Amino acid sequence: MDDPTVSSTAAPPLTGARKMPLRRAGSGAVGDRVFAALAYAAGMLVLVLLGGIILSLLIGGLPAFRAFGPHFLVDANWDPVQQQYGAAVPIYGTLITSVLALLIAVPLAFGIAFWLTELAPAWLRRPVGTAVELLAAVPSIIYGMWGFFMIVPFMSSYVQPFVIDGLADVPVLSDLFQGPPFGTGIATAALILAVMVIPFIAATMRDVFQTVPAVFKESAYGVGCTTWEVMRSIVIPYTRVSVMGGIMLGLGRALGETMAVTFVIGNTNRISPSLFGPGNTIASLVALEFPESPAGSLKLASLLALGFILFVISFIVLAISRLLLRPRAGA
Amino acid sequence: MKFVPTALAITLAGFTAFTAPAAQAQQITGAGSTFGAPIYGKWGEGAKAAIGITLNYQAIGSGAGINQINNRTVDFGASDMPVAADQLATHKLMQFPTVIGGVVVIVNIPGVEADKLKLTGELLADIYLGKITKWNDAKLVALNPGVKLPNLAIAPVYRADGSGTTFVFTDYLSMLSAEWKSKVGSSTSVKWAAGNGAKGSDGVSATVKQVRGGIGYVESAYATQNKLTTTLLRNKSGAFVAPSMEAYAAAASNADWSKVKNFAIDLNDQPGAKSWPIESATFVLLPTDPKDAAQSAAVRKFFDWGFAHGNDMATQLLYVPLPKAVQDAVRAAWAADFKG
Numbered sequence: 001m002d003d004p005t006v007s008s009t010a011a012p013p014l015t016g017a018r019k020m021p022l023r024r025a026g027s028g029a030v031g032d033r034v035f036a037a038l039a040y041a042a043g044m045l046v047l048v049l050l051g052g053i054i055l056s057l058l059i060g061g062l063p064a065f066r067a068f069g070p071h072f073l074v075d076a077n078w079d080p081v082q083q084q085y086g087a088a089v090p091i092y093g094t095l096i097t098s099v100l101a102l103l104i105a106v107p108l109a110f111g112i113a114f115w116l117t118e119l120a121p122a123w124l125r126r127p128v129g130t131a132v133e134l135l136a137a138v139p140s141i142i143y144g145m146w147g148f149f150m151i152v153p154f155m156s157s158y159v160q161p162f163v164i165d166g167l168a169d170v171p172v173l174s175d176l177f178q179g180p181p182f183g184t185g186i187a188t189a190a191l192i193l194a195v196m197v198i199p200f201i202a203a204t205m206r207d208v209f210q211t212v213p214a215v216f217k218e219s220a221y222g223v224g225c226t227t228w229e230v231m232r233s234i235v236i237p238y239t240r241v242s243v244m245g246g247i248m249l250g251l252g253r254a255l256g257e258t259m260a261v262t263f264v265i266g267n268t269n270r271i272s273p274s275l276f277g278p279g280n281t282i283a284s285l286v287a288l289e290f291p292e293s294p295a296g297s298l299k300l301a302s303l304l305a306l307g308f309i310l311f312v313i314s315f316i317v318l319a320i321s322r323l324l325l326r327p328r329a330g331a
Numbered sequence: 332m333k334f335v336p337t338a339l340a341i342t343l344a345g346f347t348a349f350t351a352p353a354a355q356a357q358q359i360t361g362a363g364s365t366f367g368a369p370i371y372g373k374w375g376e377g378a379k380a381a382i383g384i385t386l387n388y389q390a391i392g393s394g395a396g397i398n399q400i401n402n403r404t405v406d407f408g409a410s411d412m413p414v415a416a417d418q419l420a421t422h423k424l425m426q427f428p429t430v431i432g433g434v435v436v437i438v439n440i441p442g443v444e445a446d447k448l449k450l451t452g453e454l455l456a457d458i459y460l461g462k463i464t465k466w467n468d469a470k471l472v473a474l475n476p477g478v479k480l481p482n483l484a485i486a487p488v489y490r491a492d493g494s495g496t497t498f499v500f501t502d503y504l505s506m507l508s509a510e511w512k513s514k515v516g517s518s519t520s521v522k523w524a525a526g527n528g529a530k531g532s533d534g535v536s537a538t539v540k541q542v543r544g545g546i547g548y549v550e551s552a553y554a555t556q557n558k559l560t561t562t563l564l565r566n567k568s569g570a571f572v573a574p575s576m577e578a579y580a581a582a583a584s585n586a587d588w589s590k591v592k593n594f595a596i597d598l599n600d601q602p603g604a605k606s607w608p609i610e611s612a613t614f615v616l617l618p619t620d621p622k623d624a625a626q627s628a629a630v631r632k633f634f635d636w637g638f639a640h641g642n643d644m645a646t647q648l649l650y651v652p653l654p655k656a657v658q659d660a661v662r663a664a665w666a667a668d669f670k671g
Contacts (some may be wrong), residue, residue, distance in 0.1 A: 288530060
């Protein structure tokens with residue numbers, strides 16, 4: 001993770017030095033200027049595009065914000081018949097599924113990265129590492145179908161009845177795991193999301209673990225540390241910030257995931273206290289309701305407003321990850 | 332409303348359009364209803380060969396289809412839900428029905444076979460309101476003396492995506508249950524009181540299949556193609572009818588089409604001992620101020636051909652063709668709206 005920054009800081013003097021000998025003919029200077037302008041425009045285009053998307057979402061969602069005010073954020077009502085819309089249920093669903101997914105994914109991803117960098121035999125590292133990267137490339141609709149046809153029946157006929165019956169007499173936990181065993185719901189969605197973000201987090205962790213200078217680890221081994229002690233006292237402190245950044249990238253993906261979640265979350269606009277209960281996320285609600293929302297309707301405005309909210313949430317997550325991934329001075 | 336063959340039909344239609352440029356082929360564009368897409372695709376193939384009109388139809392959903400025709404980006408829009416008269420006037424559109432389809436109730440109860448369980452609209456409303464939660468509820472048992480109903484939780488499943496099927500179903504429940512009408516109402520998506528949502532008819536039927544005690548609703552053609560476990564329903568005359576082409580056709584012919592404006596008829600809960608109680612027509616929207624009169628004429632010619640020669644195709648795809656009198660009324664409306 002440190003390498004790119006090194007090369008980018010080294011880049012400006014390099015181009016400066018190259019400019020002089022390249023100035024052979026007048027056309028070269030014009031070409032340089034044209035190319036610089038094009039590159040400048042390409043860079044600005046990204047900004048303009050981003051600003052345009054935010055602005056159009058905001059303008060599109062304005063009627064909803066105006067009609068419901070700040071109450072929109074906390075209203076759990078989504079009633080297309082009465083034209084009453086609130087964002088609380090999808091916001092809750094988006095956050096709870098993503099956080100639960102991270103709770104499952106982070107320990108597993110850490111295990112994968114730890115094994116790949118420290119424990120795995122050399123001949124296995126490459127195939128397993130490639131497999132992790134391939135998992136990241138599987139389209140989300142595949143995860144959705146796999147979740148719906150494999151995980152949902154499994155949850156519905158084995159996991160959920162077992163957990164619901166087993167915890168029926170435990171005070172708090174029985175509320176957390178209750179309801180008819182549909183198989184779909186918050187817990188299943190979180191599980192699928194976890195599988196989807198594991199490759200991202202694991203790949204990032206593996207890459208940053210590999211950046212730890214060998215001399216640090218060798219010194220630790222030299223004073224008699226075990227593999228776990230080296231991991232805990234040398235590798236993790238050295239890469240802590242980048243690991244957090246990788247986790248945030250995974251969170252970013254989980255927040256915006258649409259198709260896979262739509263298949264397994266139960267798509268219900270109610271907040272259920274049970275983790276087995278159905279819910280909804282911003283992305284899946286927008287995907288489901290968009291085709292039947294007439295232009296100019298309050299429903300369409302509410303969906304665009306939801307899109308804007310998701311954008312803001314993702315932006316916050318991305319900003320945090322940027323902040324954490326920034327190499328610290330002296331690191 | 333969604334069909335598996337939709338994509339195939341459209342792809343085929345698109346392919347033939349590009350690969351075989353017929354002499355003076357006129358292309359018309361339409362967008363909207365996914366429910367109507369298979370028959371429009373089929374009619375498109377037939378009409379291309381017979382009268383040289385190629386249809387380019389995009390099944391993007393009724394709401395999106397209405398948006399497209401309001402913006403005049405296509406030659407016609409298609410909607411599963413009749414558009415209100417004031418909206419038609421504002422956007423200068425005329426509306427006519429094309430084909431009819433039923434909506435059926437499917438269940439997954441161990442030991443209960445297809446078309447054995449009797450249900451009424453009132454009980455369906457209570458189930459979807461979350462008031463009846465067990466299959467051995469006294470009301471269900473009393474209605475089904477011959478059927479062994481287990482002590483099993485009812486798991487209602489509904490369409491999570493905005494859908495014309497949901498509109499037809501919730502409209503039916505609103506007609507039969509005052510409580511449903513006041514608490515939930517009818518629309519392409521509503522605020523459900525109980526149950527789980529699934530995406531598309533395939534999602535609903537798969538969820539019902541997977542969850543013991545599941546109940547759901549899908550369009551009739553989908554249930555027939557996939558041999559789903561349907562139920563009997565009580566119609567307006569008090570008779571319990573099984574879903575069948577005859578029952579859908581009976582409701583369509585027993586309906587009084589003469590009294591409604593813009594053909595915006597509600598085919599739910601029609602009289603007649605053989606009538607299936609939940610069904611609806613799907614509609615086409617046509618601008619009355621067309622930018623290009625030739626395109627508009629081609630659209631009318633296309634559907635005129637569909638009415639005259641496409642009824643068998645509709646039946647093959649498990650739609651109910653419009654009654655002859657209604658098709659003639661549509662032609663009369665064209666004549667009135669497009670003079671010269």
